[in-house]
Amino acid sequence: MDDMLDVGCLMLATMTPELQKQHEDMVAYEMIQNLKEIFEGQARQERYETSKALFQCKMSEGSPVGAHVIKMMGYIQTLEKLGFALNDELAIDVVLQSLPDSFSQFILNFNMNEIEKTLPQLLGMLRTAEGNMKKGGSKSVLMVRKAKGKEKGKKVEKSKGIGKTKPKGKLALKPKGGVSKDGKCFHCCKTGHWKRNCPIYLEEVKKAKAVGASVLGTAHEKESS
Structure with a gap:
């Protein structure tokens, strides 16, 4: 009974004045049950909205992977606070499934090697992979541009020769020098x-x-x- 009184006083001290008036005549157990009835529906709605945003979150091609993963980590932490925590493996699967096709090779290597990482560690790996892809992409774009330039040069050379025909009768002319x-x-x-x-x-x-x-x-x- 002494512990129950101590817990009740602590709960009342952390409430807003309006809630204190509603629960000042209740013991700790009655306070917990009443608070569940008041806020459980609100928590369920918040959980629904958070889980919906998490599972529908998709990264668009070309956007920074760091901001995308940090946003998803925020959703996962909110679910954990609401009492519905995702374990590390499931959380990583949800993040990997939200990535665009440009990360398909990274996802394949990650799953084949069965790498066990936390979400912050996965974030670091994705940032490194994004940097490598940008370096490789700039080289490939440069090569494509060079190839296009060569093709244009060939077309210009061919176009310069268009319309020029050898004059007729030159082969039939007699040489002047014998x-x-x-x-x-x-x-x-x-x-x-x-x-x-x-x-x-x-x-x-x-x-x-x-x-x-x-x-x-x-x-x-x-x-x-």
């Missing part, structure tokens, strides 16, 4: 001269003319006779 050593005769197929200067061709032309002249002479003699 026949080159690589010039080829179309009659005898020898190099060093053209067909019009080919000695074989010229000799054949002379013979043809001579034969033609003799034929014409014989025809004239037949006509006169």
